[in-house]
Amino acid sequence: MKSVKTDYHVHPDYSIDASPVQIRDYCQKALELSLAEICFTTHIELDPVRREKDNFVIMNGKKISVLHPAWLDSYFEEISRVQKEFKHTNLKIKAGLEIGYCPGCEKDIEKIVNNYPFDFILGAIHCLNHIAISSMKESPSYFKNKNLTALRTDYFTILYEAVTTGFFDSIAHIDLYRRYGLKYYGPEILTVHRGAIEPIFREMARRKMGLEVNTSSRRRGLKEFHPSKEILSLAAESGIEIYTVGSDAHSLDELGEHIEEALALLKTLNLRNHVFSRRQATPCQDCSIKASNSIQATQCLQLTDSRQQNQSGGQ
Numbered sequence: 001m002k003s004v005k006t007d008y009h010v011h012p013d014y015s016i017d018a019s020p021v022q023i024r025d026y027c028q029k030a031l032e033l034s035l036a037e038i039c040f041t042t043h044i045e046l047d048p049v050r051r052e053k054d055n056f057v058i059m060n061g062k063k064i065s066v067l068h069p070a071w072l073d074s075y076f077e078e079i080s081r082v083q084k085e086f087k088h089t090n091l092k093i094k095a096g097l098e099i100g101y102c103p104g105c106e107k108d109i110e111k112i113v114n115n116y117p118f119d120f121i122l123g124a125i126h127c128l129n130h131i132a133i134s135s136m137k138e139s140p141s142y143f144k145n146k147n148l149t150a151l152r153t154d155y156f157t158i159l160y161e162a163v164t165t166g167f168f169d170s171i172a173h174i175d176l177y178r179r180y181g182l183k184y185y186g187p188e189i190l191t192v193h194r195g196a197i198e199p200i201f202r203e204m205a206r207r208k209m210g211l212e213v214n215t216s217s218r219r220r221g222l223k224e225f226h227p228s229k230e231i232l233s234l235a236a237e238s239g240i241e242i243y244t245v246g247s248d249a250h251s252l253d254e255l256g257e258h259i260e261e262a263l264a265l266l267k268t269l270n271l272r273n274h275v276f277s278r279r280q281a282t283p284c285q286d287c288s289i290k291a292s293n294s295i296q297a298t299q300c301l302q303l304t305d306s307r308q309q310n311q312s313g314g315q
């Protein structure tokens with residue numbers, strides 16, 4: 001049985017570090033790749049200390065504050081226009097965000113996520129001590145002042161805070177510190193999560209939060225996805241049931257990269273990929289089991305092939 005392909009981590013031209021690829025062009029490519037769903041996750045950072053660096057998005061080629069409603073209005077208008085255009089296809093197009101969490105930014109996050117009809121909110125930790133550890137250029141200035149124990153404390157403390165805010169549907173690239181940290185700290189970083197991540201996973205499970213399998217690590221020469229198979233197994237053992245997959249595409253050629261492999265990995269661990277509508281998760285594989293008159297079932301029926309429907313019909 002072939003898995004339904006989705007990409008739930010895509011950066012259109014609104015994201016500050018993305019290529020100028022428009023939502024429509026990504027959708028066209030998604031059709032070519034036979035994706036069943038694409039979810040746009042424009043990246044926003046809200047840390048006021050980094051205001052000059054990254055508290056903005058790009059609209060019509062110009063920088064605009066992430067807090068300015070004009071870009072959100074334009075984002076939703078554009079997504080809705082493209083949804084209409086692709087209505088006749090099997091592609092579902094979803095509106096989301098990737099929010100870099102920073103303590104103290106809760107009010108701003110609330111303002112954004114509560115005032116717009118998002119389908120999906122990804123939470124991420126990109127910065128520690130106001131330094132982007134996700135950036136090749138910036139990360140050494142954090143790493144050089146911190147040993148691995150300090151990195152562990154800083155990262156998992158802020159991650160726990162992010163989880164307990166309740167703002168996020170899924171956590172993106174949960175072991176992102178490996179991206180540039182592996183070269184700096186060596187292989188010891190691959191096990192730094194042990195004992196720290198389990199209580200966070202239990203809290204996520206309690207809140208029915210999701211966890212992302214992010215394939216962008218491959219583009220950066222790492223062997224495993226974010227998270228590693230070990231971390232994914234710990235998530236499963238801790239009771240997390242909702243998983244999403246994303247390429248973290250910043251350009252057209254990155255869309256859908258390694259998604260099939262990520263889905264295969266989920267399958268080997270008996271875990272399920274999910275899609276979201278208005279912040280509600282639905283598992284991808286068994287959508288046809290649900291009542292045929294529910295909105296979610298109607299959406300998901302298109303994601304299942306007729307063989308699957310026959311197999312699960314009447315259950």
Ligand SMILES: [Zn+2]
Pocket residue numbers: 098124126172173
């Ligand atoms: Zn990210």
Ligand SMILES: [Zn+2]
Pocket residue numbers: 009011043098248
């Ligand atoms: Zn991203």
